[in-house]
Amino acid sequence: MKQDTRNFILFAVLAAIILFGGNFLSARFFPRAANPPATKMVDGKSQVVNTPTGPAATGAAAVRDLKIVQAESPRVPIRTADLQGSINLKGARIDDLTLTNYKQTIDKNSPPIRLLSPRGTKDAYFAGFGWNGDGVTVPNGDTVFTASGGALTPTTPVTLRWANGKGQVFALTFAIDAKYMFTVRQSVGNAGPAPIALRPYALVSRSGVGTEADTWTNHIGPIGVFDKGATYDITFDNLKGKDATFMGRIWGSNAKAGDNFFDAKGGWLGFGDKYFLAAVIPDPKAQVHAGFHAANGDTFQGDFTLAPRVIAPGKALVSTAKFFAGAKETNTLDRYEDRLGIQHFGKAIDWGWFEIVEKPIFKYLDWLFRMIGNFGVAIILLTVTIRTLIFPVAQRQFASMAAMKAIQPKMKAIQEKYKDDKARAQQEVMALYKAEKVNPLAGCLPTLIQIPIMYSLYKVLLLTIEMRHQPFVGWIHDLSAPDPATILNLFGYLPYHLPSFLAIGVVPVLLGVSMYFQFKLNPAPMDDAQKQVFAIMPWVLMFVMAPFAVGLQVYWITSNLWTVAQQRLLYARHPGLKEPAVTK
Incomplete structure (x- = not known):
């Protein structure tokens, strides 16, 4: 119980840091979109x-x-x-x-x-x-x-x-x-x-x-x-x-x-x-x-x-x-x-470290935009293309995560049986991995492969001028700026300015909802404290992402929805992976 309490406090502190410190850290580490109306040129002045x-x-x-x-x-x-x-x-x-x-x-x-x-x-x-x-x-x-x-x-x-x-x-x-x-x-x-x-x-x-x-x-x-x-x-x-x-x-x-x-x-x-x-x-x-x-x-x-x-x-x-x-x-x-x-x-x-990946992503995105004429739709099609190309990698990651979920009851039983002998518990868990032909690292490697791709797309959307002042649909007139339809001041009708971490627009809310459904389909952590933290994480990330460019949020929403569709497809193909194995 003490371990669960300690884990809950640790994850709660982490969530608080992300929620309240995320704006400060991201302003230092990542370029942000300007507040609407769209960014002005930063003129120099000299002599x-x-x-x-x-x-x-x-x-x-x-x-x-x-x-x-x-x-x-x-x-x-x-x-x-x-x-x-x-x-x-x-x-x-x-x-x-x-x-x-x-x-x-x-x-x-x-x-x-x-x-x-x-x-x-x-x-x-x-x-x-x-x-x-x-x-x-x-x-x-x-x-x-x-x-x-x-x-x-x-x-x-x-x-x-x-x-x-x-x-x-x-x-x-x-x-x-x-x-x-x-x-x-x-x-x-x-x-x-x-x-x-x-x-x-x-x-x-x-x-x-x-x-x-x-x-x-x-x-x-x-x-x-x-x-x-x-x-x-x-x-x-x-x-x-x-x-x-x-x-x-x-x-x-x-x-x-x-x-x-x-x-x-x-x-x-x-x-x-x-x-x-x-x-x-x-x-x-x-x-x-x-x-x-x-x-x-x-x-x-x-x-x-x-x-x-x-x-x-x-x-x-x-x-x-x-x-x-x-x-x-x-x-x-x-x-x-x-x-x-x-x-x-x-x-x-x-461009940074991943220019070799970023340039092809930009070239393809720019081609899509010239063919379609709507940058938001081009971002969606780019996201679908990337997610489709890495589907085999994502499938392997999903299969590994599903297999880990299936043996969680057995792992829990081992940990309970040998709770006073950590070394023996570790040996039994490793034997379980071998017997069930499960590699716990297999779910991490595909994620590491995807990181350069996702980070490169982030930089392409944030740094290239081609997205500046590009409209999407409805009220979104500039994909390089944050969502102007902020909810807490009735979409701008109330005459007061919101701090950046409370300027939540409609698109960030949709992002939070998409992350919620994606998290729901992931294998649940064994630790109850971690379960509580992961339950609130989509809404914490919603606040963190709100000040970023709508174009980046459109990419993330599309990616989340595509991931949900892929996971549902894989569960339909392998229904046995969704049910945990019977504990002996």
């Missing part, structure tokens, strides 16, 4: 002063209205099917960019996502290109260039020029493709009487860390590839010289303050949010000094600098860089990686 000593991040300027700042300097329009904005001729910065195909909310009149904004605005976030040199006058953040040509489009590049009056002419030629990639050709002609030495550079700068959390499963913030692959260790706190983040303390991040620059060949670097990215990309064959740093006012900058080059009189220096500013669409990133040779560019999405 940079380009001096002859190199690109440098400085403190934030006074915040002013976006339209006022845009009108203060001449601009060249940017017009493509996916991007709208302008290039600032003062400083030659790409600092005004919206994503026309992505809105801030699900409202039909919602404005598009603003990715880049000029220095001096609330959401300053921009890219710059220039040169550093000793003994030569170079353009800086206050230099006003002269533009040749009209708007920048996929078919019409634009060139910006500036002469320093000492024989050097600096030019930046901007081109853009049909999606999100800019190509910037930096050239300097030396008509002076003496050679000069210059170092071309490119930077992306922002201020503020945004509202999205950097978690173990999804890195938010500075990201780059430096020779050895993508790094997710550098954080905003790290750049500010603060202590390691919560996850860094647990998992031992290797990043250190002041240790964020690398000498590498090619690669890329920038700032990534959950769904969007701004990154500068040097020539894949160029040797660069690249990394991140910070300044006052929560200003952060990633930049790379090429090795110094001497330009003789009458000669020119030409270098080419690229700049990506757009949505982290999986297929788009992969195409850039393959066609442009951008090393590990697809890792701008933090």
Whole structure:
């Protein structure tokens, strides 16, 4: 009896931790959906002063209205099917960019996502290109260039020029493709009487860390590839010289303050949010000094600098860089990686350990969505496909669990008979396993095989932008957000805000019900205390899962219902497995 009491207390404490601590732990370990209406883009805001000593991040300027700042300097329009904005001729910065195909909310009149904004605005976030040199006058953040040509489009590049009056002419030629990639050709002609030495550079700068959390499963913030692959260790706190983040303390991040620059060949670097990215990309064959740093006012900058080059009189220096500013669409990133040779560019999405499983799952889900046109239905069909493919594994697991259930009365009799001799009881149980041809571990191995698949599907649904703002049925207008039909405030009609662990919608309730029926079909634990805990576990998990994206809940409900159907089928085929064996 004391053992049962102790087990009950242990499981009760565990259930309480899951119920009341689940929101805290999951916020740290797992990316969460934003509260409805759907998530806004986490804009950056920053400023940079380009001096002859190199690109440098400085403190934030006074915040002013976006339209006022845009009108203060001449601009060249940017017009493509996916991007709208302008290039600032003062400083030659790409600092005004919206994503026309992505809105801030699900409202039909919602404005598009603003990715880049000029220095001096609330959401300053921009890219710059220039040169550093000793003994030569170079353009800086206050230099006003002269533009040749009209708007920048996929078919019409634009060139910006500036002469320093000492024989050097600096030019930046901007081109853009049909999606999100800019190509910037930096050239300097030396008509002076003496050679000069210059170092071309490119930077992306922002201020503020945004509202999205950097978690173990999804890195938010500075990201780059430096020779050895993508790094997710550098954080905003790290750049500010603060202590390691919560996850860094647990998992031992290797990043250190002041240790964020690398000498590498090619690669890329920038700032990534959950769904969007701004990154500068040097020539894949160029040797660069690249990394991140910070300044006052929560200003952060990633930049790379090429090795110094001497330009003789009458000669020119030409270098080419690229700049990506757009949505982290999986297929788009992969195409850039393959066609442009951008090393590990697809890792701008933090796929993690199981990328080899996650990518095929995404490709299939994306194909289903394009064929059907409803992302929720695509999730259901994907779940059915996966559960069908692993049915042989699940069948073996079920058979093992059913066999264990059938011999439970015999095991109980052995434990009662030898309750004062634990060693003898263990021997008799092992002999029972052998006689009945039951392997207690057989039910665990199939579960271990399924874990990478299920976790991979979880990451695909949570991290890929393709599900963002996708409707399903009825009131579910955004599968990437929690269920907005919260029951405890009468589906939003009562004017009060619920804490996240009480914001239970209709879909989480359906999830709890599906888990209840699935648990009912599983072999019951022998311990009465465990039986009580497993009886309440579906409702505890209902509260824990409520703040997550509806798309993930749709997957779990479908998986539970499919599992119930499979178990009923197996019980119908093997009715003897449902009845416990007679105890001798």
